[in-house]
Amino acid sequence: MGAFSEGTPCWADVLLPDLRAGKRFYGELFDWTFEEQDGGSGLLGEQRAAPGSPAGPAPYTTAYRDGRRVAALAPKGDGRMPTTWNVYLATPDAVAAARRVTEAGGLVITDPVPLTGDVAVVAQAADPGGAVFSLWEAGRRHGFERQGEPGSFCWTEVYTRDKDRVDAFYETVFGFQVHDLDDASVDFRVWSPAGTTAGDENAVGGRSVITDAFPAAMPAHFLVYFSVADCDETAARAAELGGRVNEPPFDTPYGRIALIADDQGAVFAVLAEPKAA
Structure with a gap:
């Protein structure tokens, strides 16, 4: 795929304590194949060299579906790191975007760094509510080569308890055009890139709210979605592979969704779009 508009999710990787187990789980769940790269090619890969970690570079493993890049797996160099999926938002200038993050009340956790090659x-970075995300200024790679198809990324949204500050943050940092869902029972704001018309046809992500219905200890976070052909079959297969179905499949106007934790605890969602009538 070509260049991504600023603020558009363009890459995702997962930080895992057991890379071999991760390759087995996601390879069988999404039909992914893998290629290891020396020196890493993603931010979580860069973080592997934590104090006390084994000497030498650990492999940052790119995942492919039908020969196209879809995501990556990175080993944890420090047990204190979270086991989690991480989403990268595109920017033409990571230094300028990092500066806007700070000016808008967020936190730059890791300063912009060029990746090998x-x-x-x-x-x-982290937004004012504490949700962590990454910035990606493309060099040789723009990010996803496949998305919105089975076995690949299709959506992301941030969950927060501080919607007013977080809304202002993302709209300032990325210039998002926004609209709120016309559903009084759901507090959800949809993001479209700057220069486009706010609406589902241009949507690249969104903001949800952590309400009292969620566990009190749940932190602010981004949730990464992967497209699948059959939500129920995928959820059942994830459980067979040692994962956990945190939220059984349910229907929405956008398709059938399930919330899953892999066999090491990293949480993601799967979405099967509505079948054509």
Whole structure:
């Protein structure tokens, strides 16, 4: 795929304590194949060299579906790191975007750093509510080569308890055009890239709210979605592979969704779009 508009999710990777187990789980669940790269090519890969970690570079493993890049798996160099999926938002200038993050009340966790081989310049940040995300300034790679098809990324949304500050943050940092869902029972704001018309046809992500219906200890976070052909079959298969179905499949106007934790605890969602009538 070509260049991504600023603020558009363009890459995702998962930080795991057991890379071999991760390859087995996601390979069988999404029909992914894998390729290891020396030196890493993603921010979580860069973080592997934590104090006390084994000497030498650990492999940052790119995942492919039908020969096209869809995501990556990175080993945890430090047990204190979270086991989690991480989403990268595109920017033409990671240094400028990191500066806007700070000015808008967020936190730059990792300053912009070039990846080996001029792959990209990446940084990691947190919004004012504490949700962590990354920035991606494309070099040789723009990010996903496949998305919106089975076995690939299709959506992301941030969950927060501080919607007013978080809404202002993302709209300032990325210039999102926004609209709120016309459903009084759901507090959800949809993001469209700057220069486009706010609406589902241009949507790249969104903001949800952590309400009292969620566990009190749940932190603010981004949730990454993967497209699947059959939500129920995928959820059942994830359980067979040692994962956990946190939220059984349910229907929405956008398709059938399930919330899943892999066999090491990293949480993601799967979405099967409505079948054509």
